[in-house]
Amino acid sequence: MAGIYIHVPFCKQACSYCDFYFVTRDQERNHYVEALITQINHYADTFYSAETIKTVYIGGGTPSLLSISQLKKIYRAVQRVFNLDLEEFTLEMNPDDVEPEYLRGLMSLGVNRCSMGVQSFDEDLLKFMNRSHTADQAVRAMELLGASGFDIYTVDLIYGNPGQSLNSLNTDLKSFLAFDPPHISAYSLTVEPRTRLGKMYENGKLKPLSDEKTAEHFDLVSETLTESGMNHYEVSNFAKPGKEAVHNTRYWNHENYLGLGPGAHSFWWNEDQKTAIRWLNRPDLRKYLSGNFEHAEAENLRLYELAEERLMLGLRTSNGISTDELEKKYEYQVDQHQLNYIYHQSRSGKLTYDEGLLRLTREGLKVADAIILDLISLKKPDAPR
Template sequence: MSGLYIHIPFCKQACSYCDFYFVTRHQQKQDFVDELIREIHSKKDSVFTEEPVQTIYFGGGTPSLLSADQVNAILDEINKVFDTDLKEITLEMNPDDVSPEYLSGLKSAGINRASMGVQSFNPELLKFMNRAHTSEEAMKCLEILEASEFKVFTVDLIYGNPGQSLDILEKDIDTILQFKPPHISAYSLTIEPQTRLGKQVELGRIIPPQDDTVSDHFDLVVQKLAEAGIQQYEVSNYAKPGHEAVHNSNYWNHENYLGLGPGAHSFWWDKNRDSAKRWKNEANLEAYLKGEWKEKAELEELNLGDLAEERLMLGLRTKAGLSMSELKTSYDFEFNARQLEYLQRLEEGGRVETKNRIYLTKEGLKIADSILLDLVTMV
């Protein structure tokens, strides 16, 4: 099974923290859809159509800047070209794009999971993030979503912002929980160097919060969501049982996925599963519209050692962790003496469990990135 990721490169404005590829000119939306359909058809009778597509994810950018008819046209062409056995079709949307009519059109087109980029209801934080929507629009869109035919949806939240108190975060969580979402993605603010936020931090105009503050935010998110029956199943993802994201879980499980659109990444195992390739389309809409997606940018060949390291990094970000036997059988990987000693110390400190599976505890997930970095540098 595999997944399709479709990158829609249009945004109304640049969020201060975002380093994904986008453009703010919208005149070429239909040209983009036409070219995307050409790219879809170029995959006909290829290795990518030999296994069923289980998930489709419209990301961006802001996919909700496309009309429901445009989304429908894209899905129609996918169904013509690929062997589809679809369990989940997700579309990211911003609150200011949502109306009952739009959601109804998306549902008719086949979208069955909405991903709502709320991030916060606090006016000052929305201004700091340079979000296009207001607090009122965020509330209104969740009311519309809760009343719609979408029974599966997720709401995005960002914590660890400069100046964000625990009270502000708690109010955001309480507001989201009023709408009974089956899934929440809660991300700690990441400062990327090439973003507006990254430049302001570099110049000393913004001071990021201390690690202890971010840790307190994380604890509050885990606690409040667990009390509402929404359990953490990955570092940044929480769901009611049975509502975990299928598409993203396939990433963490190292399944094949094909990226379409400018800047989209792909990952595909070779037939014998002892190597794989990763590549991306050039992040340039003008080049894309000229058909330059035919050339793979940044093609990377991955051997089994690379893949084992990657599986470790992905799997240990999830609550389920990794099977020791899977690492040995599928990746020919076993922990070396230094790694085993390190894991033993972590287990004694209550951050890791190692039985037949290895997984991080709540305390371990809180510092997952540093644990993973330590582990892979000991290879």
């Protein structure tokens, strides 16, 4: 089973934290749709199109800048070329694009999950992030989405902003929960180099929130959302039972996915199931519109590299990762040095290890990246991989 990701690179303006590929040239949207359909057609009668596609995710950028008719053209092309048996069809949107007619159009197209970038209901924080919507527009969009008939949708929250207090974050959380969303993706703000925030940091005009304060924010988010009845099923994701994101779970489980559009990533196991390839479509809209769909990057991944990646992805989820899976699928054995570390982290309350299943606790999730890095680096080069 596989998934398809379609990258729509258009945005109204640049959010201060975003390092995804995007452009603000909205006059190119029709040309982009035609180029995308051409790229889709290139996959006809290939082993990519033969595999059953269970999820489609249209992200960006801002996919909700495309009209329903443009989205319909794209989806019809996907239907013609690929073998679809969809469990989930997701489209990302911004609050300022949400209108009842647009939501009805998405449902008629077959979209059954929306992902909306609210980020905050605090007007000052929205301005700091340079979001295109206001707090009032976010409230209206939440009301419309809740009344739309979509059973599953997710809204994004960003915490850990410079100068953001726990009281401010708590107010935001209460505002989100007042709408009773089935899923919330909560991300800690990261300052990426090639962004507005990155430049502010380099120039000494921005002081990120300390690690200690960010950990306090994480605790408040996790405790508040789990107490509301949501499962904390991945470091940044919370869902009511049965409302987890299917497409994203496929990423974490190392299942095949094909990326379409400029700047989209793909991952595909080779036929031997011992190696895989990951590639990035060149993030260049001009070349893409000219029919140049070449890859900017491509890497062949060996089994031990895939094992380390699966270990990392698995530990970020509530399901954890079993050493049995690592051994049988990836030929990776946890050695004594790693077992000693696991035992130490178990004693400190950051990790559990029961019948071969490794899982991080809430305390462990706060420092997940550090634990995962330690665990991977402890394996000796001459130990079985």
